[in-house]
Amino acid sequence: xxxxxxxxxxxxxxxxxxxxxxxxNAFQSDEPAQISMETSETTESEQEILKTMNSTKxxxxxxxxxxxxPQHSRIxxxxxxxxxxRQSLTVLKNPKQMLPTVVLGLVWLVLALLGSFGINPLPVRxxxxxxxxxxxxxxxxxxAAGGILGKVVVAAFLNAAIVPLFQKxxxxxxxxxGIKGFFSGLAVKSITAVAPLLGGVGASLLIYAxxxxxxxxxxxxxxxxxxxxxxxxxxxxxxxxxxLVFSVASSLSKGKTPxxxxxxxxxxxMTLGFGLGVALSAMGLRxxxxxxxxxxxxxxxxxxxxxxxxxxATV
Numbered sequence: 001x002x003x004x005x006x007x008x009x010x011x012x013x014x015x016x017x018x019x020x021x022x023x024x025n026a027f028q029s030d031e032p033a034q035i036s037m038e039t040s041e042t043t044e045s046e047q048e049i050l051k052t053m054n055s056t057k058x059x060x061x062x063x064x065x066x067x068x069x070p071q072h073s074r075i076x077x078x079x080x081x082x083x084x085x086r087q088s089l090t091v092l093k094n095p096k097q098m099l100p101t102v103v104l105g106l107v108w109l110v111l112a113l114l115g116s117f118g119i120n121p122l123p124v125r126x127x128x129x130x131x132x133x134x135x136x137x138x139x140x141x142x143x144a145a146g147g148i149l150g151k152v153v154v155a156a157f158l159n160a161a162i163v164p165l166f167q168k169x170x171x172x173x174x175x176x177x178g179i180k181g182f183f184s185g186l187a188v189k190s191i192t193a194v195a196p197l198l199g200g201v202g203a204s205l206l207i208y209a210x211x212x213x214x215x216x217x218x219x220x221x222x223x224x225x226x227x228x229x230x231x232x233x234x235x236x237x238x239x240x241x242x243x244l245v246f247s248v249a250s251s252l253s254k255g256k257t258p259x260x261x262x263x264x265x266x267x268x269x270m271t272l273g274f275g276l277g278v279a280l281s282a283m284g285l286r287x288x289x290x291x292x293x294x295x296x297x298x299x300x301x302x303x304x305x306x307x308x309x310x311x312x313a314t315v
Contacts, residue, residue, distance in 0.1 A: 077247045100162045101155050108133050108151070125218075132221045139213030150211035150222040157225045160232075172228070174235025181234035185261075185268025192306040196262050199299035200269020201276065205292030208277035215277075215286045223278040230271040234264070241267065 111133040114124055128134055132154045136147015164171040188194055208226070212219040233242050245266060249258040277288050 077244070077251045079247070081244070081247075097159070100158045104131065104155055104158055107131050112137075129218055129221055132219060132225075135211065135219050135222060136213075142210075143213035146210040146213050150219075153211070153222055153229070154225055157229060160229070172232050174232050175228070176235065178231035178233070178235030181237075181264060182231060182268050182271055185234070185264045186272065188265070190306075191302055191309070193261075193265055195299045195303040195306060196266040197269040197299075198295050198302065200266040200271075201273035202269075202292045202295030202299060204270040204273030205277050205288045205295065208274055209288035209292065212277075212281070215281050215288055217281045217284075220278045220281040223274045223281070227271055227274040227278070230267060230274065234267055234271065241270075 107127070108131065111124065111128050111131065114120065115128075115134075132150055135150040135154075136144045139146070161171045186197065188197060204226070208223045209215060211222045230241065236242075242263070245263050246258065249263075273292070280287050280291075
């Protein structure tokens with residue numbers, strides 16, 4: 001008589017210890033003497049199979065997550081920015097999420113009116129510093145453009161701090177992980193690692209000088225906010241900047257995805273650059289623009305040298 005599964009009735013080989021269809025133990029009722037020994041063998045066999053299946057599922061889920069994560073985005077810069085703008089506009093469907101931005105806009109308006117009438121006591125100066133109210137009020141057209149960008153950064157920061165509270169979520173989650181990622185990104189052991197780090201520092205110094213055209217301490221809050229937001233990006237390994245870096249790199253390299261550690265060093269360098277920019281403002285030194293330009297040139301030199309070494313090594 002053939003051997004069948006006692007659970008689903010599937011025909012089994014004589015040597016089978018479990019059903020290939022339902023996974024049940026493949027024991028016949030006339031085998032009582034071998035049940036205890038075969039049960040342990042079957043259990044061990046099933047455990048090995050389940051362990052292999054779980055490992056495969058875990059590997060597939062990790063691969064899928066990596067493919068869908070920002071750092072592995074293969075879309076171009078234009079497509080990424082367009083998609084981000086469309087996603088940002090969805091906030092219009094929920095007016096409550098616009099409340100922090102509206103309040104911030106009213107604060108900017110009131111502070112601008114007070115300044116025009118010469119009313120500038122200490123509380124007003126403190127609130128102007130915290131809200132970046134004077135951003136874009138100096139430096140002509142270039143200063144105005146930089147101030148608008150800075151105000152967008154401040155508004156995004158305020159929304160990131162307040163909106164999660166309405167959703168009963170902790171704001172700025174990932175900061176602690178961002179601090180660890182920041183210091184790990186600063187650890188360089190080769191000339192190849194220097195280029196993205198210096199490039200990030202130089203780029204953020206230029207961006208800070210653009211948003212704070214006077215490079216004054218009064219308008220340095222935008223640099224502090226950028227520093228905190230970059231730490232959050234490092235902790236989450238995502239966000240607008242993270243995705244933007246990968247999309248730009250994908251566009252420049254014609255679809256080639258940059259390395260994870262390279263982008264981490266770049267974002268760590270940008271975080272350091274904004275901190276350095278605020279420190280220079282605190283010391284009254286307007287060095288951000290030329291120092292950022294010099295660091296970008298040095299980073300380009302390091303990138304060329306490291307690329308040349310790789311080509312020589314492969315020959």
